[in-house]
Amino acid sequence: MDDEAKRERRLAFNRAFASSVPHNRALGVEIIDLGADFALFRLPYAEHLVGNPDTGVMHGGVITALLDSCSGAAVFASLARPAPIATLDLRIDYLKPAAAGREVLARATCYKQTRNVAFTRAVAYHDDEDDPIASAAGAFMLSTKLGNVAPIKGPS
Amino acid sequence: MSLSLVERLAAAKAAKDMGALVDVIPYAKWLGLSGKIEDGALITTMTFAPHLVGNPALPALHGGTLGALMESAAVFELLYRAESIVLPKTITITVDYLRSAATVDTYALGTITRHGRRVANVSVVAWQEDRAKPVATAVAHFLVMAEQQGA
Numbered sequence: 001m002d003d004e005a006k007r008e009r010r011l012a013f014n015r016a017f018a019s020s021v022p023h024n025r026a027l028g029v030e031i032i033d034l035g036a037d038f039a040l041f042r043l044p045y046a047e048h049l050v051g052n053p054d055t056g057v058m059h060g061g062v063i064t065a066l067l068d069s070c071s072g073a074a075v076f077a078s079l080a081r082p083a084p085i086a087t088l089d090l091r092i093d094y095l096k097p098a099a100a101g102r103e104v105l106a107r108a109t110c111y112k113q114t115r116n117v118a119f120t121r122a123v124a125y126h127d128d129e130d131d132p133i134a135s136a137a138g139a140f141m142l143s144t145k146l147g148n149v150a151p152i153k154g155p156s
Numbered sequence: 157m158s159l160s161l162v163e164r165l166a167a168a169k170a171a172k173d174m175g176a177l178v179d180v181i182p183y184a185k186w187l188g189l190s191g192k193i194e195d196g197a198l199i200t201t202m203t204f205a206p207h208l209v210g211n212p213a214l215p216a217l218h219g220g221t222l223g224a225l226m227e228s229a230a231v232f233e234l235l236y237r238a239e240s241i242v243l244p245k246t247i248t249i250t251v252d253y254l255r256s257a258a259t260v261d262t263y264a265l266g267t268i269t270r271h272g273r274r275v276a277n278v279s280v281v282a283w284q285e286d287r288a289k290p291v292a293t294a295v296a297h298f299l300v301m302a303e304q305q306g307a
Binding site for chain 1: 160161180181183184186187208209210211218219221224225228246247248249251252256
């Protein structure tokens, strides 16, 4: 199997995995794209996601959940082989309110991976990544289960 | 009808009806949040439901739901303690995930560390069956100025 076919297979697997997360489905999150180190998600606007009924603006918690999911997917996509991951911390800066009635996109990049930890950056936006609604920085623990029972062997 | 959100929040607060505080926010209702006063502290509960699951294999709650619970608990604490009702706007929130959260009810308590003229700092702890074993903590900054001043 050539590299392209391998990449396609990994992408399909990751997309299926991310789509199977119950909370993502409940929110209505759609996976638009997954690359070797990034994820692009879409969250359609929905009444049940509203935080302020006067303005119809989505709740900040929804943006948190979207950025958390998207960041996790970017880490997962960047792994050489599938392994459990766990969010260590996630910081979110709210830069401007989301516009009522509009879908929100999220793009996350896994920009650094060490043996135990992966680091992400993400933005949520409507049209322009350079004019974001929120930005996030995350750290994820890798191989949360396997790491404990099967430590990577060093040179002996 | 057509009371504004701030008016409805003020009414809920005056009636000491924490359920009403949650009911006016559609997303809080959808998450299954509820508020109750215990020994003078406002505890926010996120009742378990299948749509909150992030990892069906473990199984565990979705991290985003914990973030949303703690952000909401911080907002409720600010609304509950503040003298006048101002809708707090989240500036930043940092969530630390400490343990995987089981598929059971989750509780959160916000503590106002500092309430300034413009910014309030709130720390939040979330736990499940054992309060001594938090599943996540958060620190959030909110803009707490009256509406017309904007962000």
